[in-house]
Amino acid sequence: MKQGIYYAPVNHPRLGDDLTHPWKYEVPAYRVCPHVWNVGGNDDVCVYLFDTGEGLMLIDSGYHTSLYLVIDRIHRIGFDPRDIKKILLSHWHGDHVNGAAALQALSGCEIWISKEDEANHQKFKDLEGFLPTVDYTATHFYTDEPVTLGRFSIQPVLTPGHTPGSTSFRWTDTDDVTGETFRCAMHGGIGIPFMRPDLLQKFGNYPEDAHRFVRDCMGEVGDWEVDIATPSHLNQGNVLENIPEDKTDYRVWIAPQYWKECLHDRAQGVMEYYPEVYKV
Numbered sequence: 001m002k003q004g005i006y007y008a009p010v011n012h013p014r015l016g017d018d019l020t021h022p023w024k025y026e027v028p029a030y031r032v033c034p035h036v037w038n039v040g041g042n043d044d045v046c047v048y049l050f051d052t053g054e055g056l057m058l059i060d061s062g063y064h065t066s067l068y069l070v071i072d073r074i075h076r077i078g079f080d081p082r083d084i085k086k087i088l089l090s091h092w093h094g095d096h097v098n099g100a101a102a103l104q105a106l107s108g109c110e111i112w113i114s115k116e117d118e119a120n121h122q123k124f125k126d127l128e129g130f131l132p133t134v135d136y137t138a139t140h141f142y143t144d145e146p147v148t149l150g151r152f153s154i155q156p157v158l159t160p161g162h163t164p165g166s167t168s169f170r171w172t173d174t175d176d177v178t179g180e181t182f183r184c185a186m187h188g189g190i191g192i193p194f195m196r197p198d199l200l201q202k203f204g205n206y207p208e209d210a211h212r213f214v215r216d217c218m219g220e221v222g223d224w225e226v227d228i229a230t231p232s233h234l235n236q237g238n239v240l241e242n243i244p245e246d247k248t249d250y251r252v253w254i255a256p257q258y259w260k261e262c263l264h265d266r267a268q269g270v271m272e273y274y275p276e277v278y279k280v
C-alpha cells in the first residue's frame with residue numbers, strides 16, 4: 001500500500017457514486033496537516049477546514065446534499081461552524097460550491113473565488129448536463145496576494161484548464177509539538193476530461209487553457225516543493241485506504257515525491273488528447 005496521498009493518473013474507486021444518499025458513503029473527519037482537516041464527510045469531494053487560531057477558513061464547501069455531514073464533522077472535531085470566516089472556492093462546479101450559500105447564511109463568512117470562474121459560472125450555470133449550482137454571493141476575488149487569517153497565509157494561484165478560473169492553493173503549517181513546518185498544496189482542477197477537445201466548448205472552457213495546464217504541470221506548478229498534497233476529491237488518490245485509525249495522525253499524508261508525479265501524469269493525460277500537438 002502506498003502511503004501519502006498518491007495521486008494516480010486514473011482515479012481510484014469510491015465507495016459509491018449515489019449523490020442523493022451521501023450517508024451511505026460517509027467518511028469521518030481526518031487531519032491532513034497539523035491544523036487542517038478534511039471535514040467533507042463524504043467519499044467524493046473534500047472540504048478542508050483550517051484552524052487558524054482566529055476563526056475557521058474552508059477550502060471548498062461540498063455538495064448541499066452532504067452539507068449536514070460537513071456541519072457534523074466540524075462539531076465532532078471540536079469547532080463551531082459559526083466561526084467560519086472565509087470560504088475559498090477552487091472552482092465554480094456544484095460539487096465544490098453548493099454548500100457555500102448555507103454556510104455563509106450560518107456564519108456570515110466571506111466567499112472567495114477567481115473572477116474568471118465567477119464569470120464562467122454566471123454564463124454556464126444553467127447549462128443542461130451540469131450539476132445545478134446553489135447560488136452563493138461571492139464577496140471577494142483572488143488577487144496575487146495571499147488570503148490570510150490567524151496562523152495561515154494561503155496563496156491562491158490561477159491554474160486554468162478544468163475551468164477557466166480553477167485556483168490552486170499553497171500554504172505552510174507548523175506542528176506546535178514538534179516544531180516541524182510542512183509545505184502544503186491543493187491543486188484546484190486536476191479533472192482532465194474537461195480539457196478533452198470534444199468537451200471544451202460544451203463546458204465553457206478554452207483550448208488554450210488545456211495547453212496552459214500542460215505547461216503549468218510540467219513546469220512552474222509541477223515544480224512546487226510540496227510535502228503534503230491534499231486532493232480536492234478523495235478518489236484522485238489513494239485516500240480511502242490510507243485514512244488512519246487515529247484520525248489526528250496527519251503524518252500518513254506526508255509524501256514529498258507525489259506532487260510532481262501527479263501533475264506530470266495529469267499533463268500526460270491532456271497531451272494524449274492532443275496527439276497532433278504533442279506527438280505522443
Ligand SMILES: [Zn+2]
Binds near residue numbers: 093162191
Ligand atoms: Zn470540477
